[in-house]
Amino acid sequence: MTSKSPRHFLDLDRFTGATLREVLDLGRALKAGEVGADKPLAGKALAMIFEKPSTRTRVSFEVGIRQLGGEPIVLEPSGTQLGRGETVADTARVLSRYVDAIMIRTTKEEKLLELAEYASVPVINGLTDRTHPCQLMADVLTFEEHRGPITGRVVAWCGDGNNMAASWVHAAARFDFELRLATPEALRPPADVLEWAEAQSGGRVVVVPDVEKAVEGADCVVTDAWVSMGDDIGDSIRRHNLLKPYQVDARLMDKAKPDAIFMHCLPAHRGEEVTDEVIDGPQSVVWDEAENRLHAQKGILLWCLES
Ligand code: CP
Numbered sequence: 001m002t003s004k005s006p007r008h009f010l011d012l013d014r015f016t017g018a019t020l021r022e023v024l025d026l027g028r029a030l031k032a033g034e035v036g037a038d039k040p041l042a043g044k045a046l047a048m049i050f051e052k053p054s055t056r057t058r059v060s061f062e063v064g065i066r067q068l069g070g071e072p073i074v075l076e077p078s079g080t081q082l083g084r085g086e087t088v089a090d091t092a093r094v095l096s097r098y099v100d101a102i103m104i105r106t107t108k109e110e111k112l113l114e115l116a117e118y119a120s121v122p123v124i125n126g127l128t129d130r131t132h133p134c135q136l137m138a139d140v141l142t143f144e145e146h147r148g149p150i151t152g153r154v155v156a157w158c159g160d161g162n163n164m165a166a167s168w169v170h171a172a173a174r175f176d177f178e179l180r181l182a183t184p185e186a187l188r189p190p191a192d193v194l195e196w197a198e199a200q201s202g203g204r205v206v207v208v209p210d211v212e213k214a215v216e217g218a219d220c221v222v223t224d225a226w227v228s229m230g231d232d233i234g235d236s237i238r239r240h241n242l243l244k245p246y247q248v249d250a251r252l253m254d255k256a257k258p259d260a261i262f263m264h265c266l267p268a269h270r271g272e273e274v275t276d277e278v279i280d281g282p283q284s285v286v287w288d289e290a291e292n293r294l295h296a297q298k299g300i301l302l303w304c305l306e307s
């Protein structure tokens with residue numbers, strides 16, 4: 001057990017912009033092969049708890065920790081006592097005796113916070129119903145690779161005010177850019193997230209209900225699923241009806257800057273939030289974005305574990 005507080009990676013709003021830059025720079029240096037060849041996490045184990053499905057998060061963390069010399073251990077609730085009612089706190093205490101870090105993808109944010117409170121090793125948020133910070137680190141890395149510094153630029157979020165939208169709000173404040181949120185009124189990000197953004201000195205978060213206005217002159221257009229993993233499936237038809245006008249198609253992309261990029265965390269629901277023409281088109285950077293999960297997360301792992 002370690003005696004000092006572990007370096008958790010829970011949400012972007014908990015960090016200064018300078019610290020997030022440090023983590024992002026690590027990811028960039030790892031991608032460029034400037035660091036990491038000496039297997040800096042040799043002998044370290046990462047437990048990964050998945051209470052929801054995943055392709056990118058699972059594979060990129062698993063490959064990432066291996067590339068850094070460490071070992072992943074994947075835990076599905078159905079195969080652990082967590083799935084039979086062992087508390088999150090007790091699971092945190094026990095796992096901390098075996099592994100050096102824990103990544104969790106879960107439903108309620110409270111579970112993530114409970115895990116972090118009782119773990120004596122770093123805890124990483126691999127998505128909750130409320131946020132998805134690892135994805136945003138990859139997204140900022142991708143934006144900057146394609147279009148240079150994100151500071152002062154304009155990003156238009158089109159669609160559901162979900163966990164990705166909330167993390168974009170955090171990112172706008174911390175990386176100091178303008179985020180325009182084009183969401184139906186009933187599907188805005190939580191009020192406390194928007195109030196938090198208003199109280200920050202960095203960035204600018206504006207709700208722009210008219211999706212065409214939101215996209216006008218934007219440097220980046222971004223969207224995500226209309227029905228997320230934490231949403232009630234019975235509510236799908238209402239969501240589809242509300243979100244239909246926010247679909248990112250070629251006509252909408254044309255309102256953005258001519259060199260605007262299109263981003264999506266994936267998985268995409270083609271023909272719903274985005275058309276084939278856009279996601280497969282020349283402005284789409286979604287495959288680079290998916291690749292960058294690997295590099296950004298290696299930066300996060302190193303930052304959490306090398307302190
Ligand atoms: N973007 C993302 O987190 O994808 P997965 O659900 O496949 O991990």
Ligand code: NVA
Binds near residue numbers: 127162164224229266
């Ligand atoms: N908003 C989506 C993101 C998936 C990576 C979900 O939570 O299902």
